[in-house]
Amino acid sequence: MTAEATSSNLTGHNAIAEVSIVLPTYNESKNIPLVFEALKQCLKGVAWEVIVVDDNSPDGSAEVAKKIGQQDSRMRVIRRVGRRGLSGACIEGMLASSAKFVAVMDADLQHDETLLPRMLEELRSDQHDIVIASRHVEGGEVGDGLSAFREWGSNLANSLARRFLKVELSDPMSGFFMLRREAFEELVPSLSSQGFKIMLDIVATSNGSLRIKELPFVFRERLHGESKLDTLVTMDYLGLLMAKLFHDRLSIRFLMFSFVGATGVIVHLIVLKTLLATQIAEFSAAQLVATFVAMTSNFFLNNRLTYRDRRLKGAAWFRGLLTFYLVCSFGVLANVGVAELIYAQQPLWWLAGAAGALMGAVWNYVASKTLTWRQS
Template sequence: MPRAAELSIVLPTFNEAQNVPILIELLHETLDGIDWEAIVVDDNSPDGTTEAARGLARQDPRVRVIRRIGRRGLSGACIEGMLASSADYVAVMDADLQHDEALLPEMFAELKRGETDLVVASRKVEGGTIGEGLSKFRAWGSNIANSLAQKLLNVSLSDPMSGFFMIRREKAEEIAPRLSAQGFKILLDIVSSFGGRLRIKELPFTFRERQHGESKLDTLVTLDYFGLLLAKYFGNAISVRFLMFGLVGASGLVVHLIALRLFLVVGDYGFNLAQTAASFVAMTSNFFLNNQLTYRDRRLTGIKVIQGLLTFYAVCSVGVLANVGVAGLIYQDPAYWLFAGTAGAIMGAVWNYAASSALTWRKS
């Protein structure tokens, strides 16, 4: 009977069918002498990642597979993987071969000494480098993201954007209820949620170039990151999802004004008609952005997209009435126009968020 694992390596995956078998083989070579297991948490990849991982699991009891249906996102996958572990120590690393598995034994040894709660593989400490793993543009963006995290959240890590770390499982269990299942920067979420109470060690590593598949980073992920920063900055008083909804709403205002101008100048519409048309353009933009970003874990597909869009139109129409109604109750004097307008906008936003969550993107 195989011994219980003392180290679990959580591998969040989406479209990594080619990389997972290679990584598992590398783990066998690297972790000789350590009782380990790999927990592949796959977001129902269309490329057959789940099937590839299960094929490995049938031959190797060290490989476990979690297939997530109707739930997406790296942070959520990491949380589920960590909570599925019974080992004393849990590592999180990408399955795209960009993280150096050869560092795992040293990370493991650091934790076993008992003086550290979290070991982070850093590209920013002496000896670490981004190597060929990031383009110049992405490296620039990563530096900005690091700086924002350090300044806004008072995070002392040199590389809070790292997705490669190892933590004591009891610490992961302790903080899990406070973590956001959305987003992709689970390490930043963990460290900021502990508020300086973790004993942290950073080790250098070189970020390698991806060999197979495509990067999952895009513009929407950037918005997701800013939502996490704001949520943590305000002490989790406002959920990441609500902040994402608000950021999308702000982008909708820009879309609305551009569309309004086009309808007035190019289309030669009357103002009321142009305003109405621009509102529907903005609502449509907001719906698709929310579907891709804010509710990515409940993303609508197929015919449900049309049904969801119509529901969203209805929700937002009621939101306008709530906005105007609250503002009208407050507006008794022209001097209060700003307060009235702000209160109405907040009421409309809260209604739109609550109703959209319950009706348009309700949990199945």
């Protein structure tokens, strides 16, 4: 067999992949064929595969990828039903790989796929464990891919990551990277399936054990579809930040639930003050109205953010709201009961109040997770 034939066989459709490229998708049906064609052009001579992890996109993204896979075995598809989330999708995709190296990139063509061969070469040299595409090293640019507001938010998130997690990266918010699969396998038990910043989670969880290389790239403008990131991602990111600060002793979901609960306190006080100042209601009635407004606000935010992967819609939304009211009502009883018990033993108002609030928060979280946003 000639050298040319041997090379063709090693990089053919049935070759064992040296690198798996994980593409988490949601409503990317128009972009998937374009990305696949771009990968074929830039990865010539490499044994590779694509693992599309689709969160049951209503636009048929999974079906588009499967049709490509019927013609080219380098396309694999994981269709997730009943669960959502970028980090979780990336983790499932990387776990499905048996390749020596795994890469994660967006399916919206904003990440420059031509950087993949260079990433692979850096890892083949055995001097690095992870190679990260950075918009902030020399030669890299944000380009037109981010709005001014999102660029400001990204820069702020970068500063927070460096300050609190001691993650010394120029672009810790990057979602474009390649790493050794064995390194990922060691870290995966401690990674969170929630949130959007899987690379930051990987690097922070490694506690400095990973040998890191950053390469510059220019963030491109999306061709088709809309960005899946919204302003609530800021709170989601803060949840990851806090979870890592507490060394993962508290789950990101519980921290998000607590953040939302804190906003509920503010909503309650604003409504109560407004009703009393305008003399629309007496204190008891105003307190009752403020309580229900705060609970409704908490339910809405938790449904949008904390449980975005289990988001309730339609009739399930109204049933969920009713169960959330019920859960929170018992949470008040738990709060008051624990506070009174502690105050009777140790009459320190702040200790009793804090213990009661913590008990109420834990009850609301556990009960609502089980009853309101139960996993189907």
